[in-house]
Amino acid sequence: MAKITLENLAHSYLPNPKSEDDFALKELNHDWVDGEAYALLGSSGCGKSTLLNIISGLLQPSKGRILFNDRDVTMAPTTERNIAQVFQFPVVYDTMTVRDNLAFPLRNRGADPSYIKERVQQIAAMIGMEATLDRKARGLTADAKQKISLGRGMVREDVNALLFDEPLTVIDPHMKWELRTQLKSLHHEFGHTMIYVTHDQTEALTFADKVVVMFDGRVVQMGTPQQLFETPEHTFVGYFIGSPGMNLLDAKVDGDTAVIAGTQISLGKGFGTPTGKTELGIRPEFTSLQFGNEGLPVTIKRVEDVGRHKIVRADFQGTEINIIAAEGESISPDMNRVVFDTAGINVYSDSWRVAPLVA
């Protein structure tokens, strides 16, 4: 188990990267604290897997250093790093039995046969495959194969970190929950550092203590699920996390008031005078529909009932605004105003959050 430090780390798949755009992973400084469970969240192609492969040593970074417990391992091969990694698509050794598959990493490290036997049994129980231990891995279903991959990842107890690269993509939904819960309990039990790459926000928010959101090769925010929800540091975080994502509206901000397309609203806090492209970000959870002449004038386009609440899609001068209304709330087509709860308003300048001034 180890603390993993990334120092000025950057990676480009091109031999001679020139501009910043050539980098799949932009310069990054980060500490992965020993024993924490992290989720690495972002859309496809944002550099999540690149970062993971650099940590596991499958990829040499173009720039920067990686330290395990302050020891430089940047150039060390995968075997020396003692890391377990599970990939998006199941990797099993077809000609081996399930048992041999699970024992493989231990045997390659010359573990004691009696220990291997016991440990394989434990892992098989964990992934629910005790009954199929002596079958050949070939011909099993995709989720059974992926469970074997997960099992092979977890079979070693002494690993520095466990890395998961979207491991549940091919698994049935009900099994997803189960495996995720098991991963979590495994984490509590053994305290491995875990990094879990995913593009599924639910998966990230339920699995991890800390979520690291990546966008375009950059880490845009790291925080607890609550921080990501309440104070997204970047408009991407606001938009990517939440269902539906944060509403973003072009605005002119001056102190504690904002002007959106001619309508003035109060922000409740002072923000100074941010420069650049200024936007107001407000989650649908902090908005409400009303009659009258307070707030922004909108027209309701449609209402979606998703069970626990309703999502109202409204139009404000060509921009869509999503509003979440409580299950029992009645919505009339005459409601023509949307009002923001000032507690939920964030101000962005060039996509980055502007911290409110403390009064």
Add this chain to the structure above:
Amino acid sequence: MNKTVNQKAWFLILPVLLLVAFSAVIPLMTVVNYSVQDTFGNNQFFWAGLEWFEQMLASERMWDALGRQIAFSAIILAIQIPLGVFIALNMPKKGFWASVCLVLMSLPLLIPWNVVGTIWQIFGRVDIGLLGYTLNAMGVDYNYTQNFYAAWITLIVMDVWHWTSLVALLAYAGLQSIPDAYYQAAKIDQASRWKVFRFIELPKIMGVLMIAILLRFMDSFMIYTEPFVVTGGGPGNSTTFLSIDLVKMALGQFDLGPAAAFSIMYYLVILVVSYVFYTVMTNLDKRDGH
């Protein structure tokens, strides 16, 4: 719902039927026809029953040719399959050099059989051939027209040169289809190079490898042109393989009946071996699945 019955649809298979009839069935039947008859010339034939078959089965000449044939196929398979896989494993995976290798590898496959024979016939000649002359100048007694071993070695080296590429290309294609994640997982699991080959690469290329073995078996079992050009079956009968013997019998001695019986048995051997091979191969695939 009533089924529409329209027997005219049978006419649609007529072209295929004709094609197969002329390309396979009729020629085969003429051979069958010869194999059960005897002739004393003048285009007069007499019924001979299974006599030719009995005669061929008792013929030492045929059993010797079969023995040589099996030895030849076994030797070239034992060399070409591992060598082809080894080459495929060491070929560059992508980029400029991968293309260069692919082109170089396919060159021998593009040369017609008799040209391959001629190349090696001249290459190995003691008087003017680069190989034959050099070996003899170095004091090696090499002469494929006189020495049994020299003749066999020449034919084997020639076949390896001509056909190993095929195995290598098939294995290479199989290797290319293995996703990177397998190699990455193997690294994470600390598998040795040998284990990567044994548990990842070999199982993944098994399918194409089986096809390569089957193709090479059938082809080498029917080999005619190259040994005919290089050694003509000699010295003595030492490189007289089945098809060379067959041609000698059918066209040299004009023993149509025995030659026809011989052909049919030859054909059946290849058919049976290929069938057994194919069945074993497909069952291997299925066995673990159920």
